[in-house]
Amino acid sequence: MPCPPTLSPGAPTVMQQPRMDTDAIGAGEGLQPVAPWSAWVSRQGWVRWWVCHVPRSWARWWATSGWRQPLQRMLWGFEGVLYLLLALMLCHALFTTGSYLLSSLWPVAAAAWRHLLPALLLLVLSALPAMLFTTSFLLLFSTLLSLVGLLASMSHPDQAQDLDQ
Secondary structure (H helix, E strand, C coil): CCCCCCCCCCCCCCCCCCCEEECCCCCEEEECCCCCCHHHHCHHHHHHHHHHHCCHHHHHHHHHCCCHHHHHHHHHHHHHHHHHHHHHHHHHHHHHHHHHHHHHHHHHHHHHHHHHHHHHHHHHHHHHHHHHHHHHHHHHHHHHHHHHHHHHHHHCCCCCCCCCC
16 A cells, blocks of 8 residues: 655645535535545545555564564453452442441341330240140141041941051
8 A cells, every 4th residue: 555645835735625514404514624534533544644654674573473472461460460359449438338338237127126026025925825825726636637537438338448458
């Protein structure tokens, strides 16, 4: 790709014809560049700049030497250190926030322990007789149902199975 001819100092770098763009009602927007600004950022613009301004020995070194692998390892190590610092900062933030919350909630927890625990123990102890009565009633009821089923099966000998077989 040939380099464009060098121009004298002060000469415009891109020769273009001025043109006037107008909108629907004819109001002009002034001089507009022929190519949009993003065209310079394109790959072809960079390649053209590279060919014209970078010595061939540098380009050869860029393309053939093994400089990328050590640089890549160094960048990966740097990235790992950054992630480690981020994790440490996150742990520090969570720990300090959690300890602040716990220290501010400690009086609430102490009051709950002092007042609610005896209330819960009293509730469980007062409900204990009712739970024992309910359990014994269910055991008695299931025993009665089993006896009724046994008596019903014994009263119909034709439907009862012979257990000796």
